[in-house]
Amino acid sequence: MNGKILEIENLTVSFDGFKALNKLNFSLDSGELRVIIGPNGAGKTTFLDIITGKTKPTAGQVRFKGRNLRAYSEHQISQMGVGRKFQTPRVYLNLSPRENLELACNRVKSVWNTLIRRSPIAERRTVGGLLETIGLDHKADMKANLLSHGEKQWLEIGMLVAQSPDLLLVDEPVAGLTDEETERTGDLLLSLAESHSVIVIEHDMEFVRQIAQGQVTVLHQGSVLCEGLFDDVQRDPKVIEVYLGQDAEHVEGTAQDAIRAELAS
Amino acid sequence: MTVQASSERGGIDWVKYRPLLIEAAIVGAIALFLILVLPALLSGFRLTLMGRFLALAIVALGIDLIWGFTGLLSLGHGIFFTLGGYALAMHLKLPQPPGSGLPDFMSLYGVTELPWFWTPFYSFSFTAVAVVVLPALMAGLLGYVIFRNRIRGVYFSILTQAATIIFFNFFNGQQQLFNGTNGLTDFRTVLGQPIQNPGIQTSLYVLTIVFLIVAYALCRWLTSGRFGRLLVAIRDDESRTRFTGYNPTGFKVLVFAISGALAGVAGAMFTLQSGIVSPNTMNIAFSIEMVIWVAVGGRATLVGAILGALIVNFAKSLLSERFPDIWLFFQGGLFLGVVLLLPAGLLGWGRTQGVELYKQLMGQRRVATYPSLEEDPEVEHERKNLGD
Numbered sequence: 001m002n003g004k005i006l007e008i009e010n011l012t013v014s015f016d017g018f019k020a021l022n023k024l025n026f027s028l029d030s031g032e033l034r035v036i037i038g039p040n041g042a043g044k045t046t047f048l049d050i051i052t053g054k055t056k057p058t059a060g061q062v063r064f065k066g067r068n069l070r071a072y073s074e075h076q077i078s079q080m081g082v083g084r085k086f087q088t089p090r091v092y093l094n095l096s097p098r099e100n101l102e103l104a105c106n107r108v109k110s111v112w113n114t115l116i117r118r119s120p121i122a123e124r125r126t127v128g129g130l131l132e133t134i135g136l137d138h139k140a141d142m143k144a145n146l147l148s149h150g151e152k153q154w155l156e157i158g159m160l161v162a163q164s165p166d167l168l169l170v171d172e173p174v175a176g177l178t179d180e181e182t183e184r185t186g187d188l189l190l191s192l193a194e195s196h197s198v199i200v201i202e203h204d205m206e207f208v209r210q211i212a213q214g215q216v217t218v219l220h221q222g223s224v225l226c227e228g229l230f231d232d233v234q235r236d237p238k239v240i241e242v243y244l245g246q247d248a249e250h251v252e253g254t255a256q257d258a259i260r261a262e263l264a265s
Numbered sequence: 266m267t268v269q270a271s272s273e274r275g276g277i278d279w280v281k282y283r284p285l286l287i288e289a290a291i292v293g294a295i296a297l298f299l300i301l302v303l304p305a306l307l308s309g310f311r312l313t314l315m316g317r318f319l320a321l322a323i324v325a326l327g328i329d330l331i332w333g334f335t336g337l338l339s340l341g342h343g344i345f346f347t348l349g350g351y352a353l354a355m356h357l358k359l360p361q362p363p364g365s366g367l368p369d370f371m372s373l374y375g376v377t378e379l380p381w382f383w384t385p386f387y388s389f390s391f392t393a394v395a396v397v398v399l400p401a402l403m404a405g406l407l408g409y410v411i412f413r414n415r416i417r418g419v420y421f422s423i424l425t426q427a428a429t430i431i432f433f434n435f436f437n438g439q440q441q442l443f444n445g446t447n448g449l450t451d452f453r454t455v456l457g458q459p460i461q462n463p464g465i466q467t468s469l470y471v472l473t474i475v476f477l478i479v480a481y482a483l484c485r486w487l488t489s490g491r492f493g494r495l496l497v498a499i500r501d502d503e504s505r506t507r508f509t510g511y512n513p514t515g516f517k518v519l520v521f522a523i524s525g526a527l528a529g530v531a532g533a534m535f536t537l538q539s540g541i542v543s544p545n546t547m548n549i550a551f552s553i554e555m556v557i558w559v560a561v562g563g564r565a566t567l568v569g570a571i572l573g574a575l576i577v578n579f580a581k582s583l584l585s586e587r588f589p590d591i592w593l594f595f596q597g598g599l600f601l602g603v604v605l606l607l608p609a610g611l612l613g614w615g616r617t618q619g620v621e622l623y624k625q626l627m628g629q630r631r632v633a634t635y636p637s638l639e640e641d642p643e644v645e646h647e648r649k650n651l652g653d
Contacts, residue, residue: 052508078510090505092498099494104509106491111515115492138642146641163509 005030005167005197006051011060013046013222020046022222023060028167033193035212035230036201038219039242044201045087047219048169052084053077064167079109083165087172089152093145097136097155100144101127104162126162133188134158150181157188168198174207186210205234218242288485292478299474304467313538316470318578320534323473323480325558325574326567327527332556333565334488335520336500337417341407341425342528343552344432345400349529350542351436352399354449355383356392361457363387369451370444380442389456396533397526404525408518417503426549433547448543455537466538473534477571480527484567487523496520497565557596561603563610572612 006028013021021043028034038044049055050062053074062069069077078084091100105123106114131137134154139147144155153173160168170189174182182204189211192198202208208216212230219225220242226233233239299319304312324346331337358368367379385391411424437446452460459465487493498506499513506513536542545551554577562573580599584592607614 054504073512074504074507075510075512078508084508086505090502092494092501092505094497094501095494102491103495103498103506103511109509109511111519114495114511114516115487115490115519119491142641159509 003030005065007063009060011062012058013050013055014058019222024223026224028197031197032214033198034215034217035208036199036217036219037208042219043222044219048084048171051169052082081166083160083163084169085156085160085171085173087175089156091144091152091155095144096141097131097144098127098140100155100159101130101162104159130158130162150177153177161192166197168192168196170198170200172202174204182207296474296478300471314582316473316538317535318575319473319477320531320538321578322571322574323477324528324531324555325570326480326484327524328555328559329567329570330484331521331524333559334496334500335517338422339425340422340552341429342555343547344429345404345525345528346532347542347546348400348403349396349532350536352392352395353533354536354542355386356389357452357455358449359387374441376441396529400529401522401526405518405522408521412514412517429547429549429552433544436544436547446544448541450541452540469537476530476534481567557600561599561610563612566612569610569612
């Protein structure tokens with residue numbers, strides 16, 4: 001499948017007059033992995049809320065595979081092929097990892113099918129394979145609330161894959177992970193990107209460096225500030241300024257250097 | 266791996282079904298005990314009470330389904346319970362054969378023609394269907410309106426309470442249609458047999474047990490498979506299920522309707538055995554009592570719901586005989602005690618701390634690690650191979 005999987009035009013979202021997103025334009029090629037960065041309050045999470053149908057745009061439109069998403073609700077958009085991973089891992093804590101994955105893997109999500117039909121063998125095989133991929137095969141049948149934070153993050157990524165979406169939206173997948181877990185998560189995302197379109201929102205610059213092979217988008221105050229390769233973006237004076245705040249010139253030299261070092265590391 | 270292989274080949278896998286067979290055997294044994302042994306142990310009065318409380322256990326299962334598993338605290342199940350009761354009572358009040366007169370109370374209010382909606386209740390089969398379908402439809406309709414608009418949590422509970430008040434006032438006010446606050450009582454025959462006949466009363470007792478078993482099996486089936494796990498998922502994180510591609514509305518409406526149907530059956534069986542149905546069972550206190558039964562027994566444990574209904578009601582009847590003035594305090598105290606000391610209910614406690622206490626009493630060493638460590642297969646493997 002070629003062409004754009006996601007196109008966003010002139011998107012504005014305002015909450016009581018506050019514009020969380022302001023005339024944002026964005027597009028994603030099929031099969032692309034895009035990293036979105038931006039300071040706090042740049043509108044990153046609202047951006048995902050719009051794509052998944054949680055929030056409706058005030059103006060502008062979002063097209064997924066050429067279809068305007070405004071008329072669809074969350075579960076319909078999900079069935080069209082958009083999967084979302086949340087910032088804090090949201091797995092069903094009273095179910096086991098296997099049951100979590102089975103729910104996500106279910107192909108026909110109607111009431112009747114879920115009630116009457118047993119999960120087909122193909123789905124159970126997929127679940128078994130996924131449990132191995134995310135390293136939870138030996139903990140498949142204990143309650144998910146006994147898993148560690150990192151394991152929950154991985155389980156949620158596994159649930160995302162089980163849905164077999166065309167577009168994966170991943171919100172800060174490495175928040176609270178150790179360095180080793182972070183690297184493994186990066187590898188996992190890179191291997192997923194071979195067969196899916198992926199949008200990753202991230203703060204951790206080290207991690208962005210690991211996974212950003214193509215374009216990086218910088219959001220600021222609800223709009224796209226700039227787009228480009230990670231190395232170019234981090235040298236962009238506009239980007240450095242928004243990460244430093246408006247009074248970049250007046251900030252103490254040490255602080256400025258520290259942030260610059262953070263961006264360049 | 267071998268289990269998986271054999272189930273993939275098809276054919277009946279007895280190992281897999283063994284727990285289910287054992288459970289069926291236990292249920293059967295309890296039912297036989299209730300039917301054959303208990304009547305010899307209890308006085309006639311207590312046995313009648315037992316029959317009524319077993320009917321109440323059916324509605325407790327319905328509450329557990331909607332509250333314990335799906336997380337929707339309904340404070341309006343009195344509506345569905347009473348609707349089931351009225352549906353059956355209307356049939357019992359109509360003199361047979363059809364057309365041979367009006368229900369006795371109607372003449373008191375000067376009614377000369379049977380209201381149109383009473384007519385179908387001449388038929389017993391219609392009545393039997395109505396006992397299940399009327400409450401289910403009512404619950405489904407109410408649920409659809411509420412859930413479609415994504416009303417959740419405490420707002421759902423308040424709406425169900427408001428609905429209870431509306432129904433209570435309606436039935437209370439309709440003297441000509443439903444005999445108002447007195448309700449329908451003084452039933453004489455059921456299916457041509459005198460209802461006070463001991464044989465009939467025994468059959469009603471047995472029938473209640475049969476319905477309770479059917480209700481239990483239905484709830485077990487609903488809560489065990491993928492559907493049941495989705496209910497738990499909706500309870501724990503509803504919006505997450507939307508992003509996984511499920512529309513929770515349909516699931517919640519279906520469960521609420523089934524739960525209403527169970528309440529209807531319970532109401533009908535209760536009415537048959539107590540000999541009266543009145544708007545009293547639509548007052549809010551009764552609907553809250555139902556929730557207390559489930560809380561005491563243990564949420565999200567079907568057996569707990571049944572036990573809770575029986576324990577609380579027997580406690581209530583024993584205490585109200587001995588301490589007629591203050592027994593309400595006991596009921597409040599019981600609820601407070603369970604909420605504060607045993608938040609998971611009696612059965613929930615039994616499954617966790619109870620087991621531990623038993624082990625301790627039997628001289629086993631108490632586990633002193635984190636629960637996750639206790640269940641972690643890696644830790645278990647190390648313990649087995651390397652020692653503690």
